[in-house]
Amino acid sequence: MVAYDGTDFSGFQVQPDQVTIQGEIEAALHRLTGETIQISGSGRTDAGVHARGQVFHFDTKSGIPLDKWRFVLNNQLPDSIVIRSVEEVSSEFHARFDVKVKEYRYCIDNGAVPDVFRHRYADHIRSPLDVEAMRQAARHLVGRHDFTSFCSAKTVVEDKVRTVYDVRVESEGQVIWVICRGNGFLYNMVRIIVGTLVEVGQGKRHPDELRTILLGRNRELAGKTAPAKGLTMWEVSYEE
Template sequence: MRNIKLTISYDGTDFHGFQIQPNLRTVQGALQARLEEVVGHPVSIIGSGRTDAGVHARAQVVNFHTSSRVPVEKWPIVCNVKLPGDLVVQDAEEVSEDWHARFSAQGKVYRYQMDRSAFSDVFTRKYAYHYPYPICVERMIEAATHLVGRHDFTSFCAANTPVEDKVRTLYAVDLREEGHLLTVTCRGEGFLYNMVRIIVGTLLDVGRGKIEPGELPDILLARDRKRAGVTAPAHGLTMWQVLYD
């Protein structure tokens, strides 16, 4: 069996997340259905990670096994010809039999965008959280430095997260302003459920003066979801890149 790696992009607005769910439109469901049409046998897609409803991906990575002899360079073409416009296969590569989109990954990069203009920009409203309130970005940058490194991120993940080990390493949390857009980029070895969105919500509270930058270490040590900020809306988040050797 061949092992095919695909890099895909999608607009998460009209998807109920990545993972296949009965009677719901999902990224995995749409892509898997198209692949099965092409290869003529059942296909099980492995994703590098799940994205929630409304979350987008610039470069999500998946792999699947097939006996099909379709040339590797043809996979984007045969997929995209019948995929919906909000899901695109960008690239294909044949990889070793044991290569795994999730377990072979060395890290991920997520970006969260906020629109700080007085009125929502109709051209970014699906991809940026409209946040017209006054904030101090310098305070947010200072607070973000406390999140970099290896920590227990219990305070920064959904309370119902079933994962027991909540220790993760963040390599960088960068904030960049460009016009009316503020982008938070998180690069790490892995992320917990809602982790980036809670980080953003907490940084916004810092920016508005509700939390002091120096409180972040205590919030981490508390291991209490109630100590951190709200979960920022899904539509501002994009899975930007998956890191491999």
């Protein structure tokens, strides 16, 4: 399991001439083992998106003992990428295909003055948001739905039906967290959900509009895509 501050990376996935999380981890693995190792993450994260509990797997012939892996890998990685735990898994395990539940959290700094120590991890919205209205709106998203309206129009995936278990909106001091749990999320889905809930919180939309947006299956009906920096891949679970 790996946590990272995504601010200075061009996302998770390896890309030519870009500094990525996957690229940094694979380079560290190469230095440690001499092997060319390709890791498989539980999902990609975009440029600027963070993770607290990203999971990846890889195969190796290295003799490094299991209980040393975390320490030696962290020694090879920048401070902005931290291996939190390492486990041995069966050869059948796949970090992406076996995921049962994913949790993303989006952090909105709703203070009149932003908290400078969250400037990399939260989107600042100055005007006070109506959290109760956001909660009402969020209820419409829970369940099994076609989320076409809440994914990037560029998405090529055919099946846009996903099950959202929970969308919570929690206030904590000047910060508002939007917490989404589901069996999977489409491209930009959490950020578009958050962008739409913010417009509800600003009074620009009625909470019940979320139902109409869902049924319309059209990206243009939903709100703006919230900025990447507020988003963190919080947790993935391999049990229902």
